[in-house]
Amino acid sequence: MATERAGELNGKERAATDGALSILVVDDEEDLREMLTRSFSREGHNVTAVGGGADAIERASAEHFDIVLLDVALGPGPDGYEVCRTLRARRNVVPIIMLTALDSEADAVLGLEAGGDDYVTKPFGLAELRSRIRAVLRRAGARGGGMGADVLSVGQLRLDRSRREVTVGDEPVRLTFSEFELLDALMADPGRLLNRQELLRAIWGDSAYRDPRAIDVHIRHLREKLEPEPDRPRYIQTVRGAGYRLGTG
Structure with a gap:
């Protein structure tokens, strides 16, 4: 399958580009791939665009990307x-x-x-997409977002924010990403009850246009990974009927 590569910058140019990202765009609509590639490349980002799932899995497994924009x-x-399931x-x-x-x-x-960590419904505006990307990366600390070296511990559970x-x-x-942020929010104040809207804001920085059921999905995944039972x-x-809180184990 054809793979499009754009936004390549030499070392000097990349060093001068503040906050340049490596972005993988996966969509079978050629016009949309080209539009996103062109738009993000103009901003100095390094964009790889592929049209099929097999190519996406291959590229994401072999190369480092800061974020993946993945068509369903x-x-x-x-x-x-x-x-998404394969990469995870x-x-x-x-x-x-x-x-x-x-x-x-x-x-x-x-x-x-x-x-997946977030979703955007088509048709979408570039401003909305950029906002979602910034929110995800800000919370992930992918651009060195000033996160402290705090280590949170509850029972046998330990979370290192800097690492x-x-x-x-x-x-x-x-x-x-989303599971980590959700756990961070719960561990920051053990015993405190947090409702779904508060947890949505903790993950994405806002709760508008988010499905509260997303929290239930991430909670279930966290339990499968953290809990013996x-x-x-x-x-x-x-x-x-109220929300979730972190026990002391």
Whole structure:
């Protein structure tokens, strides 16, 4: 399959470009790929654009990207959900924003279930997309976002903000961007009850146009990774009808 490469900068130019990102665009619509490539390249970013799921998996597995913009409904081959699931299964934690033409909360939740960090519904404006990218990367600290070297510990659970590492006992736990941010918000104030809107803001910086059910998806994934018995959680506790809080284990 054809692969488009744009926005290549030599070392001197790249050093002079403040906040340049390496972006993987995955969409089977050639016009959209070209528009995004052209727009982000003009801003000094390094853009790789592919039209199929197999190419996306290959490139994302072999190269470093700061963010992936991933269409849900790709052509023949793996769709966006499968691409996302495959990358997460390979322990690739690159932030992923799903692009979907399906204006449905259920479809957005499916993208998050697959391991996506955020979603944007087509048609979208570039300003909205840039805002979502900034929010994801700001929270991920991908541009050195001034996050302190705080280490949070609750029972056997340990979260290192500067290294973006989580361990339970001596065992490392690999979390996606959104899972890490959600756990950080809960560990920052153990015992405090946080509702879904507060947790949405903790992950993305706002709660507008977000499906609160996304929090339930991430909570379930966190329990599967952190809890010895996910059905009987020690750490992440549900307060029915109100929200979630972190227990002391």
